[in-house]
Amino acid sequence: MKAANRLEGFRSYMDEKQVELSLVWEPDNQYYLSGFRAITYSRPIVTLISRDSTELIVPGLEEVHAKEKAAVDRMYVYYEQIDKSHKETSYLDHLTKLLKKYPSGSRIGIEMDSLPSSVYIYLKEFGFQLIDIGRKIIEMRTIKDEKEIELLKIAGKLSDYAISESLKHARVGISELEFDSYGDKLLLEIASKQYAEELIGYENWTCSGVTRSEMPHLYSSTRKFEDGDMVVHSRQVWFNGYRAENERTFFVGTPTEKQKDLLKLAIEAQQVGMEIIRPGITAKEVDIAAYKVFKKAGYGEFVNHRIGHGLGLSEHEEPYLRFDNDLVLQEGMVYTIEPGVYVPGLGGYRHSDTVILTKDGSYSITQYPRDIEHLMF
Amino acid sequence: MKAANRLEGFRSYMDEKQVELSLVWEPDNQYYLSGFRAITYSRPIVTLISRDSTELIVPGLEEVHAKEKAAVDRMYVYYEQIDKSHKETSYLDHLTKLLKKYPSGSRIGIEMDSLPSSVYIYLKEFGFQLIDIGRKIIEMRTIKDEKEIELLKIAGKLSDYAISESLKHARVGISELEFDSYGDKLLLEIASKQYAEELIGYENWTCSGVTRSEMPHLYSSTRKFEDGDMVVHSRQVWFNGYRAENERTFFVGTPTEKQKDLLKLAIEAQQVGMEIIRPGITAKEVDIAAYKVFKKAGYGEFVNHRIGHGLGLSEHEEPYLRFDNDLVLQEGMVYTIEPGVYVPGLGGYRHSDTVILTKDGSYSITQYPRDIEHLMF
Incomplete structure (x- = not known):
C-alpha cells in the first residue's frame, strides 16, 4: 500500500469518528504515513492530517531532508538561530497558528499512548475534544503490504548472514560485545555490496552464562564466554526501517545434559508455535500452545x-501473542515466535524467528538452523 | 552523588512542592534515581517515590534483573503467563492498588514532557492534582558528579579509539556503514580487553558527499565515498549508560579550496565555542559566539x-546552548560543542566534542585531532 492509499484509509477512519484534524507524534507512525523519518531526540517533529491536506512541522536542521522525503502538502520550519529569531523558533509557534483555525469543541485526533502529557494539556486549552487515533494507526500497521514484506525479507536475510558470522567466532574467551561485532561488520559489508544508498541498522543483545542468560533482556557486556556457557544472542536488523528479529541460544564448550534438554525444549516450543500460527487462529492460542510444551515438561513456572510480538517499523509492535489476547490473526501480519524458559541455576533458553502470515499458514524470513547440532561451539 | 543522595535531593523538592508521590516514567530518569535500566519497548516500568519509600513495577521478564540492580524498597511484578493470570497481568493492576492509598486531591508528581497522555488521563480520574517533577530531575541531571565524570571520560576515550580506527579506513569506494563498522569493532575489542563485565554501546551516523552532508542528521547508508567527498561522521559511545559525542568532518580524495575553507571555518567556530565555555557564562553567549564566526564569513544563513546540547545518560540532554537560553552555566555541566554550517552545493561541515565544565573553564573528553591536516584521506 502506498502512502497515498494509507492516507485514504486513515482519512476514512477520521471521517467515521468525525475527527477534523489528526496530530501524529510517534516517529514510526509519521514515517508510515508520510515517508519521512528523522533521527529525533530533542526537536519535535509533527505531522498534521486533515481531510484535505497534510502538513509537517520540522526543525531547521531537517528542512532539506524533509523536502526530499516527506510526502506532505505543506511544510513549516522552526529555527534555532539568532538571526531568524523573528521567525518561528519552536514547533509550538507553528502548531498554535495551525490549531487556531479549529474552533473550540473541534474533534482533534491524537495518539493517546505516545503523545506527552504536556502536549495533551496544551491541546486541551484550545477546548478541543481529543480523540485517540493511535490505535487505528497501530491496527493499519499490523497488516504488511507487498512492498513492506519485500523489505522485511531483505532484513531477515541480512540477519541470517550476521548471526552466521558471529557464530563462526563463538569460543571461550571472546566477549559478548566482540561476538556481536563480527556479525555486525559482515552484515554491513554484504549490505554495502548488494544495495546502493539504502539505510540499514541493527541492534544486538547477548546474554552469556547462567546468571546473565536468566535475564531475557540485557545489553551486551564485556563479559567473556566461559566453558559450558549457554548464550542467548538476540539480533534485530532493519532495512529501510523494516525489522527482522533473529535469536539463537547456543553453547560454548561442554554443556550438561540438563542444559541440552532445556534448549531442546525451547526449540520444541518454538516449533509448535511456528507450526500453529496462521490466519484464523487467535493470538492467545499460539501463546498457550507453546507454553504447554514447557508446562508439560515441568517448567511452566x-x-x-x-x-x-508484532514486528515491522518498531522493535515491538502490537498486537501481542499473549495468553489473554483474543485477536484473530490475519494474512500479512508479522510476528516473532520466541518462547523462552529461564531456570534459576540452569540459565535461559530462547530462539526467535520472524514469520509472515500467508493465506494458509506462515513462513519464516529468518533461516539460521535452529537444531542443537548447529549450536554447539 | 550516590542514588541515596539523589533521592534525598529529589525528596526535598517534593516536600517543597508538597508532592506526596512521584511517578517516574522516563527510563533514563528511573536509572538515575534507582540504578536500574532495562531494555524497554512494550512493557512499562514505573518507579514510584514517596517521602518514605521507593517502589518499582516491572514485567516478569525483568524480575531477576531488577532484583539485582534496582535500589528500591519494594518491587511489584506483573505477569504474561496463563498460569499466573490470577495475579497482576498489567502494570496498571499494581499502579491502581498503589494509587488508591492516596485520596482525591493528592498532589502527585509526573514528568509532563514524557508521560503518555493515556497515563495522564488515567491519573486524572483519581482526582489527583498532577505536578510536573520532570524539570527538577532534568535539572539535577545537568550537574555531573565525580563518578559520572569518570564514566564519561571512559566513553570519550573509547570514542577516540573508534573514530581513529574508522578514519584509518577512509577511502574512495568504502560505504558509510562499512566506514562506521571499523571503529565499532575496534571499540568493542579494546573495551573487552580493558573492562570486565561492563555495558558499552554506540551509535553512528555518517553523511557523505555534498547532498547527504547538507543534512545534519541522517542514518548511515550503503552509499560509497567518492573522490572529493566531504564526510560528516558522528559517533556517540556510552559506557555504563554515560555518553560521549565525537564527530569529525573529513575529506576523501581531493576537496576544492572552497570546501577546505568551509571546514576551517567550522573548526574556528568550534574553537571559539570551546574557548569561551565556562561557569558563569550563559548558554546563549556560547551559541552566539560561535555563530558570529560563520556570520562574519558570510555564512550565517x-x-x-x-x-x-547537554550530554549524559540521554542522546541529547537539556539545557541547550541556544541563542535564546539565559541559563548561567555551572561547574559539572557537560556539553557538546558542535557548530555546523550546511551550504547548498558545497556540503556540510561540523566537528563535535564533549566538554566538561570545571571551576575555571572546561576540558574536552574527546581528543581526536581537529585540524584539517589530520582529516584529509
Whole structure:
C-alpha cells in the first residue's frame, strides 16, 4: 500500500469518528504515513492530517531532508538561530497558528499512548475534544503490504548472514560485545555490496552464562564466554526501517545434559508455535500452545514472557501473542515466535524467528538452523 | 552523588512542592534515581517515590534483573503467563492498588514532557492534582558528579579509539556503514580487553558527499565515498549508560579550496565555542559566539542548529546552548560543542566534542585531532 492509499484509509477512519484534524507524534507512525523519518531526540517533529491536506512541522536542521522525503502538502520550519529569531523558533509557534483555525469543541485526533502529557494539556486549552487515533494507526500497521514484506525479507536475510558470522567466532574467551561485532561488520559489508544508498541498522543483545542468560533482556557486556556457557544472542536488523528479529541460544564448550534438554525444549516450543500460527487462529492460542510444551515438561513456572510480538517499523509492535489476547490473526501480519524458559541455576533458553502470515499458514524470513547440532561451539 | 543522595535531593523538592508521590516514567530518569535500566519497548516500568519509600513495577521478564540492580524498597511484578493470570497481568493492576492509598486531591508528581497522555488521563480520574517533577530531575541531571565524570571520560576515550580506527579506513569506494563498522569493532575489542563485565554501546551516523552532508542528521547508508567527498561522521559511545559525542568532518580524495575553507571555518567556530565555555557564562553567549564566526564569513544563513546540547545518560540532554537560553552555566555541566554550517552545493561541515565544565573553564573528553591536516584521506 502506498502512502497515498494509507492516507485514504486513515482519512476514512477520521471521517467515521468525525475527527477534523489528526496530530501524529510517534516517529514510526509519521514515517508510515508520510515517508519521512528523522533521527529525533530533542526537536519535535509533527505531522498534521486533515481531510484535505497534510502538513509537517520540522526543525531547521531537517528542512532539506524533509523536502526530499516527506510526502506532505505543506511544510513549516522552526529555527534555532539568532538571526531568524523573528521567525518561528519552536514547533509550538507553528502548531498554535495551525490549531487556531479549529474552533473550540473541534474533534482533534491524537495518539493517546505516545503523545506527552504536556502536549495533551496544551491541546486541551484550545477546548478541543481529543480523540485517540493511535490505535487505528497501530491496527493499519499490523497488516504488511507487498512492498513492506519485500523489505522485511531483505532484513531477515541480512540477519541470517550476521548471526552466521558471529557464530563462526563463538569460543571461550571472546566477549559478548566482540561476538556481536563480527556479525555486525559482515552484515554491513554484504549490505554495502548488494544495495546502493539504502539505510540499514541493527541492534544486538547477548546474554552469556547462567546468571546473565536468566535475564531475557540485557545489553551486551564485556563479559567473556566461559566453558559450558549457554548464550542467548538476540539480533534485530532493519532495512529501510523494516525489522527482522533473529535469536539463537547456543553453547560454548561442554554443556550438561540438563542444559541440552532445556534448549531442546525451547526449540520444541518454538516449533509448535511456528507450526500453529496462521490466519484464523487467535493470538492467545499460539501463546498457550507453546507454553504447554514447557508446562508439560515441568517448567511452566519458569516462563516469564509471551511467545512473541508484532514486528515491522518498531522493535515491538502490537498486537501481542499473549495468553489473554483474543485477536484473530490475519494474512500479512508479522510476528516473532520466541518462547523462552529461564531456570534459576540452569540459565535461559530462547530462539526467535520472524514469520509472515500467508493465506494458509506462515513462513519464516529468518533461516539460521535452529537444531542443537548447529549450536554447539 | 550516590542514588541515596539523589533521592534525598529529589525528596526535598517534593516536600517543597508538597508532592506526596512521584511517578517516574522516563527510563533514563528511573536509572538515575534507582540504578536500574532495562531494555524497554512494550512493557512499562514505573518507579514510584514517596517521602518514605521507593517502589518499582516491572514485567516478569525483568524480575531477576531488577532484583539485582534496582535500589528500591519494594518491587511489584506483573505477569504474561496463563498460569499466573490470577495475579497482576498489567502494570496498571499494581499502579491502581498503589494509587488508591492516596485520596482525591493528592498532589502527585509526573514528568509532563514524557508521560503518555493515556497515563495522564488515567491519573486524572483519581482526582489527583498532577505536578510536573520532570524539570527538577532534568535539572539535577545537568550537574555531573565525580563518578559520572569518570564514566564519561571512559566513553570519550573509547570514542577516540573508534573514530581513529574508522578514519584509518577512509577511502574512495568504502560505504558509510562499512566506514562506521571499523571503529565499532575496534571499540568493542579494546573495551573487552580493558573492562570486565561492563555495558558499552554506540551509535553512528555518517553523511557523505555534498547532498547527504547538507543534512545534519541522517542514518548511515550503503552509499560509497567518492573522490572529493566531504564526510560528516558522528559517533556517540556510552559506557555504563554515560555518553560521549565525537564527530569529525573529513575529506576523501581531493576537496576544492572552497570546501577546505568551509571546514576551517567550522573548526574556528568550534574553537571559539570551546574557548569561551565556562561557569558563569550563559548558554546563549556560547551559541552566539560561535555563530558570529560563520556570520562574519558570510555564512550565517547556512547555520541551522544550535552550537550544542547537554550530554549524559540521554542522546541529547537539556539545557541547550541556544541563542535564546539565559541559563548561567555551572561547574559539572557537560556539553557538546558542535557548530555546523550546511551550504547548498558545497556540503556540510561540523566537528563535535564533549566538554566538561570545571571551576575555571572546561576540558574536552574527546581528543581526536581537529585540524584539517589530520582529516584529509
